[in-house]
Amino acid sequence: MILNKRIKRVITLNKAQYIGLIFLVALSISLYTIFSSLAFNFNKATSDYSRTTNIEDAKFLTLKDLDINYIENTFNVEIEKRHEVDVSYKSSTIRLIELTNKINIPLMIEGNLIKEGEIALNPAYAKANNIKIGDFIELEGFKYKVSGFVSIPDYIYPTKSLSDLMADPTKFGVAIITSKDILKYNNLTYFYSIKGDVEKVKKYIDENYKILMWQDIQDNLRYVLAKKKIEQLPQLSVKIPLLFFTLTFILLFILLRRIIKLEIKEIGTLYALGYTKLEIQKHYLFYPLIISIIGSILATLFTITLQKPLTNYYVFYFNIPVQSDVKYKFILYGLLESIIILSLASYTASQTLLKHSPTTLLRGKISKDRLTFLSGLNLEKLKFNQKFKIRESIRGISKILTLIFGIFTASTLLLVGFAAKGSIDALINKTIKNTLNYKYVYYLNQNINKNSINQEGFKIAYFKDKNSNENIIVYGLEENTKSLKLKKGKEEVKVDKIYITNSLYEKLNKKNNIELINLFNNQELELKIDDVVDVYTGNVIYMPLEDLNKIINEERNSINGIFSQQPLNIDSKLILKYESIDETLKSFDIALEPVKYMLVAMGILSFIIALIVVYIVTSLIIEENKYTISMLKVLGYYENEINSLMLSFMLLPSVLGYVLSIPFVKGFLNSILKTSLKDINLAIPIEINPIYSLFGFAIIYTVLLVSKYISRKRIFKISMVDILKLQNE
Amino acid sequence: MSIQFIGVTKEYKNGSNIFLALNNISFEAKEGEIVAIVGPSGSGKSTLLNLLGGLDRATSGEIIFDGLNLSALSDKELTKYRRDKVGFVFQFYNLIPNLTAYENVEVAAELNKNSLKIDEVLEAVGLLDKKDKFPQELSGGEQQRVSIARAIVKSPKLLLCDEPTGALDYKTSKEVLELIDKINQIYKTTIFIVTHNTSIASMCHRIIRLRSGQIIEIKENINRISPKEVEW
Structure with missing residues (x-):
């Protein structure tokens, strides 16, 4: 059809405008594809990982050495003994783990499997300590060549101690060496790993070999935390691009409809010439098709470029080998959705116009300017430019709604990033800085009397919830403890009752009675919880020290932990573990470093999107108001005055779009984080710091200014003479 | 003060084709005159008006008004010229639809510190009682009166009217012509009226007749009649 020759010219x-639309399509399809491919690849990787590594069902230690062959044959299970040793490297610790070949088989992420004299490390530690494949490192007198980077199944999330919340790759790493190499060290420890029906065999082992320690895989946070994070975070990161994808396509639908409607006179001319409605509509379907196809091609390029670095970023964080293949089916879904939605926009826009006669369409207006009930507003007392802006806003309610929605979409993306940062800051502040009022904490390996020290003591006891099997830590504290500030809202509470942390409350979803099993002696007991305190990490219960001692049948003044403001000079044999708050905060900082880069990326992306949206909306406003702008020029208005009159009204709708996105983002994140984070002992309070909010609006405001600046050129191009000639009734 | 066109040519290029809208025209008009520009469609009447109003630029020649050479002015200076010295009245009124009659006048009054009082101007055009009406609530004649009020509120030295009665019926046209004449008498404004209706020329001091972009006659009208007497 000869008509289609004009498509290229119109574009x-x-x-x-069309480049803007194409970019919006490309960005939204590529984000959707990248994260969907990532989730797909991670899901595949986790199922492959469990299969190929043959992860243990439990880990245990016995008083006497096991007869592995006999037990394996009798109970049809697999058992493997594995040695470990902690060694120092510079100012950090590496846990050397013996290479196994039956259970917990290490998986190489990069490089080759070790031979004698070689070592493979977890990649985050290697990166943090600047160790590369091929390097030589010396560990307590023995030299190793780094053969590659490895993932150890029961150390996917390599924390030094099981109670650590965050891994700190600068301070702690894990590595595999051969059996021959590990046996060269003194101070070796070992565990047995078991795979199979453990319930039957456990009783037998305890009776014959005396179990000293038993840990089911579900209780190993190094595996459980990582597994849940791996399973849930990619899902989480699909939901945000999916939200963005949905919002963008609603926006694209609105924008394309308006752009097609601007073709009113051309559609009228074609109609008058004798083209049928179907022919005209078919012609206008080419525009969405072209936008969708070019958008998808660009999206493919973006995706190919970004898929690998983004996957590597996640792999670094989660420490399992993952393919970085692009799943092209998602691009195809995106293309199809784009074609359907944009074609619908084009079809409905031309359909609306084609309901009218050619003569009506040729006039360039479907109806005369209608007066709304708002037109009757008494604006007499206002200055002229204020009146003009209000009248302009009243006239174009639909364009205002488009602008509000556009800013809302861009702000949503921006604020998701800010909310993530703000919430983590709040988590750190509320849980660590505002709650923990001590500098050091010492965990002791035996009870002492609280009156024998001049520091504040506490009792820590380990339980699990009978129903959910969740591990729960119970702290016995002094009623007027100065070391922990437990708060409920703004009010500080005394430890005269039994409190539960917010994260545990959200996970168990109850605060009445909890049935607990003492992990030390399997004794069952029931605790009546009185209230919830604002602590967002950990499965923790706080209760009075004497009450805790009473229920676990220990001496009323006994303690097994000490809070302190300075390092204590205690017999090292007494210390099980010691923590410094500064180091905990530092490990948070390290763990959250990547979030900062994500924030910058999201900020740039939302700036681009907001700019595209605002530019398209402003150019539509200019296009739809050509006549008024031309008239203002004739009257002698300068371009900046016209710019201000025509575009300044955008500020209020933009503020509104931005403000509306704040509760939306909070609600959205709350709903997805509640389901995603409760399994990893975190309950993030969703907060957007007011400073971030202001900064976010500053970005949106900059977009408005930039867009206004660019629009000057369009206003400048509007000819006074041509428009006046075109003007008719 | 006088208005001078000296050898003014205006070309429009369309690809390799050049269309001569005005071809080397020269004339002079005096301050306070009503000048009629008459001629058939395509003779260059509106082009002449657009050049004089600073809406467009001549390809060559000079246009002198109030000591200013319009051809030498920058875009910004040309805007200032329109802002301070020129008022426009169009055939189709060109009112801004979402502003009331009062606000449509105010849009021009805003531009000049020495603007006349809007209420007084609306009263002068007989529309004070309809000042809160929107254009679509007014008749064609009333809209043209608002358009005239908008043109004169900033007391321009030059009022340019492009087919001011072209869209109006006989009776309303005569009322509008009377209003234009009244403005000329009260404010001593120089007025150019572009029209294809030769009868209107009889109320003007000077008549310039155009054909195919050239002046074929310039006539001083010594037998000027009042707008009431104009018949067609």
């Missing part, structure tokens, strides 16, 4: 004539 060239309005290139900025």
Whole structure:
């Protein structure tokens, strides 16, 4: 059809608008594809990982050495003994783990499997300590060549101690060496790993070999935390691009409808010439098709470029080998959705116009300017430019709604990033800085009397919830403890009752009675919880020290932990573990470093999106108001005055779009984080710091200014003479 | 003060084709005159008006008004010229639809510190009682009166009217012509009226007749009649 020759010309004539639309399509399809591929690849990787590594069902230690062959044959299970030793490297610790070949088989992420004299480390530690494949490192007198980077199944999330919340790769790493190499060290420890029906065999082992320690895989946070994070975070990161994808396509639908409607006179001319409605509509379906196809091609390029680095970023964080293949089916879904939605926009826009006669369409207006009930507003007392802006806003309610929605979409993306940062800051502040009022904490390996020290003591006891099997830590504290500030809202509470942390409350979803099993002696007991305190990490219960001692049948003044403001000079044989708050905060900082980069990326992305949206909306406003702008020029208004009159009204709808996105983002994140984070002992309070909010609006405001600046050119191009000639009734 | 066109040519290029809208025209008009520009469609009447109003630029020649050479002015200076010295009245009124009659006048009054009082101007055009009406609530004649009020509120030295009665019926046209004449008498404004209705020329001091972009006659009208007497 000869008519289709004009498509290229129309697009060239309005290139900025069409480029904007194409970019929006490309960004939204590529984000959707990248994260969907990532989730797909991670899901595949985790199922492959469990299969190929043959992860243990439990880990245990016995008083006497096991007869592995006999037990394996009798109970049809697999058992493997594995040695470990902690060694120092510079100012950090590496846990050397013996290479196994039956259970917990290490998986190489990069490089080759070790031979004698070689070592493979977890990649985050290697990166943090600047160790590369091929390097030589010396560990307590023995030299190793680094053969590659490895993932050890029961150390996917390599924390030094099981109670650590965050891994700190600068301070702690894990590595595998051969059996021959590990046996060269003194102070070796070992565990047995078991795979199979453990319930039957456990009783037998305890009776014959005396179990000293038993840990089911579900209780190993190094595996459980990582597994849940791996399973849930990619899902989480699909939901945000999916939200963005949905919002963008609603926006694209609105924008394309308006752009097609601007073709009213051309559609009228074709109609008058005798083209049928179907022919005209078919012609206008080419525009969405072109936008969708070019958008998808660009999306493919973006995806190919970004898929690998993003996957590597996640792999670094989660420490399992993952393919970085692009799943092209998601691009195809995106393309199809784009074609359907944009074609619908084009079809409905041309359908609306084609309901009218050619003569009506040729006039360039479907109806005369209608007066709304708002037109009757008494604006007499206002200055002229205020009146003009209000009248302009009243006239174009639909364009205002488009602008509000556009800013809302961009702000949503921006604020998701800010909310993530703000919430983590709040988590750190509320849980660590505002709750923990001590500098050091010492965990002791035996009870002492609280009156024998001049520091504040506490009792820590380990339980599990009978129903959910969740591990729960119970702290016995002094009623007027100065070391922990437990708060409920703004009010500080005394430890005269039994309190539960917010994260545990959200996970168990109850605060009445909890049935607990003492992990030390399997004794069952029931605790009546009185209230919830604002602590967002950990499965923890706080109760009075004497009450805890009473229920676990220990001496009323006994303690097994000490809070302190300075390092204590205690017999090292007494210390089980010691923590410094500064180091905990530092490990948070390290763990959250990547979030900062994500924030910058999201900020740039939302700036681009907001700019595209605002530019398209402003160019539509200019296009739809050509006549008024031309008239203002004739009257002698300068371009900046016209710019201000025509575009300044955008500020209020933009503020509104931005403000509306705040509760939306909070609600959205709350709903997805509640389901995603409760399994990893975190309950993040969703907060957007007011400073971030202001900064976010500053970005949106900058977008408005930039867009206004660019629009000057369009206003400048509007000819006074041509428009006046075109003007008719 | 006088208005001078000296050898003014205006070309429009369309690809390799050049269309001569005005071809080397020269004339002079005096301050306070009503000048009629008459001629058939395509003779260059509106082009002449657009050049004089600073809406467009001549390809060559000079246009002198109030000591200013319009051809030498920058875009910004040309805007200032329109802002301070020129008022426009169009055939189709060109009112801004979402502003009331009062606000449509105010849009021009805003531009000049020495603007006349809007209420007084609306009263002068007989529309004070309809000042809160929107254009679509007014008749064609009333809209043209608002358009005239908008043109004169900033007391321009030059009022340019492009087919001011072209869209109006006989009776309303005569009322509008009377209003234009009244403005000329009260404010001593120089007025150019572009029209294809030769009868209107009889109320003007000077008549310039155009054909195919050239002046074929310039006539001083010594037998000027009042707008009431104009018949067609």
